[in-house]
Amino acid sequence: MASSLAPLDAPGVGINASPSQPKKVAYFYDSDVGNYAYNAGHPMKPHRIRMAHSLIMNYGLYKNLEIYRAKPASKYEMTQFHTDEYVDFLQRVTPDNMDNFGKEQGKYNVGDDCPVFDGLFEFCGISAGGSMEGAARLNRGKCDIAVNWAGGLHHAKKSEASGFCYINGEFLAALYNSTSCF
16 A cells, blocks of 8 residues: 655655765764763763763764854753752752752652762753753754754653753753743
């Protein structure tokens, strides 16, 4: 039986583009991202992002990329989806003072899967900022593909960490680009 569905992309566009037209790839990397560690034994290991970047550089793949260091997402940008109280908590809690935030850790689901670690808030900013800027470049037609290995942390809820994720950078990226700017 023949399908009556049309292709998603018109001829010469998107996946149907001519192979002679190279795709513009925006690659977002912040060298600080590998300095963060969830805690010993945790499966999320941000230093792997640094390792991937090293491979990209050493194998010469960077020659086909436009490399950017994104501006970290600000507290204001994070609170366009997440509650002020939750983002304040992420900004204030540290391994040194986390015992003072026992009630909040339970409330915001911060613990085993989503532990408190040094630089937590800064890590969240790097992750979300790269996703937001990647989406912005895609939206403005400045690239065909955007890569942010520190991104993809989309499980975080409005006022709760979840699945190794604290800030939902992908939702912020979509929100940011649907409103043009905050």
